[in-house]
Amino acid sequence: MAFTAADVKALRESTGAGMMDCKKALESSNGDMEKAMEFLREKGLAAAAKKASRIAAEGMVCGMTNADAGVVVEINSETDFVAKNADFQKFAADVAETILVNKPADIDALAACKCANSDLTVAEALQEKVLTIGENIKIRRFALCEGGVNVTYMHMGGKIGVLINMEVSDNIKANEGVASLGRGVAMQIAAMNPSWLDSSEVPADVLDKEKEILTAQAINEGKPQAVAEKMVMGRIKKFYAENCLLEQEYVQGDKISVAQHVANVAKELGGEIKITKFVRFEKGEGLEKREDNFAEEVASMMK
Numbered sequence: 001m002a003f004t005a006a007d008v009k010a011l012r013e014s015t016g017a018g019m020m021d022c023k024k025a026l027e028s029s030n031g032d033m034e035k036a037m038e039f040l041r042e043k044g045l046a047a048a049a050k051k052a053s054r055i056a057a058e059g060m061v062c063g064m065t066n067a068d069a070g071v072v073v074e075i076n077s078e079t080d081f082v083a084k085n086a087d088f089q090k091f092a093a094d095v096a097e098t099i100l101v102n103k104p105a106d107i108d109a110l111a112a113c114k115c116a117n118s119d120l121t122v123a124e125a126l127q128e129k130v131l132t133i134g135e136n137i138k139i140r141r142f143a144l145c146e147g148g149v150n151v152t153y154m155h156m157g158g159k160i161g162v163l164i165n166m167e168v169s170d171n172i173k174a175n176e177g178v179a180s181l182g183r184g185v186a187m188q189i190a191a192m193n194p195s196w197l198d199s200s201e202v203p204a205d206v207l208d209k210e211k212e213i214l215t216a217q218a219i220n221e222g223k224p225q226a227v228a229e230k231m232v233m234g235r236i237k238k239f240y241a242e243n244c245l246l247e248q249e250y251v252q253g254d255k256i257s258v259a260q261h262v263a264n265v266a267k268e269l270g271g272e273i274k275i276t277k278f279v280r281f282e283k284g285e286g287l288e289k290r291e292d293n294f295a296e297e298v299a300s301m302m303k
Helices: 005-015 019-028 033-042 045-051 086-102 107-112 122-133 176-192 204-220 225-243 258-269 294-302
Strands: 060-065 069-076 138-146 149-155 160-168 273-282
Touching: 005 019, 005 033, 019 033, 019 122, 060 086, 060 149, 060 160, 069 086, 069 149, 069 160, 069 273, 086 107, 086 122, 086 138, 107 122, 107 138, 122 138, 138 160, 138 273, 149 176, 160 176, 176 258, 176 273, 204 225, 258 273
Parallel strands: none
Antiparallel strands: 060 069, 069 138, 149 160, 160 273
């Protein structure tokens, strides 16, 4: 019995198993959908699919750099306990290395790459980890920066991961002071969580809304419209100083901005440094958290 791409898609949707595994299952069962499902169950792949429906909002962020690129990747698990597992952490590092080497465009492209330090694809290695570790595991997102000097900083064992990309003049690229600067600014990003690099990156609609709110606040304080508008300009500067990295006060400095700190270090080292991009991932941000009801769990076990 022949099968089509639509059959592979249908089997994948009903079992959650990988596309290639579904294709192999249909090939082995001569296109019979029920036998293909049995094949996946026998191989333990359907069990992995069942785990895939469970909430995975714990895990870790892993960062890695090489000579010409840097990456941060978030990999989620169901529990923090598993995130501390050495096997899970090695898998995260292997995925980060895979991204650095292959530079995939997105998660789907990454899944098809051969996983670093393995004969399996990333999708197959992930499925293997689900089966051996016993929890749902997902590669949620990654960010890759190419060129320049890249520095990563992992906070609290991967609870927060930061990647910073800098344009650096050739004469100081290898200077340890550049890497030290990157780590210091990355720690600032982890702690202060800026939304944008500088004021030029703030979207117009966000800025307009902020001005609207600040104007209303000033008028509610009893200020005339003309005075309120002048007050808003001052408060917008404060908004930039709180939300834009280069305009924030450098937490490890003496009341200078991050931009001024970068300029000071560049001058001291005798070269040029420009921060071009940063990425901050916080493990599980925006995801629904798993809530365990131990009373219900115990009660169900006693039935």
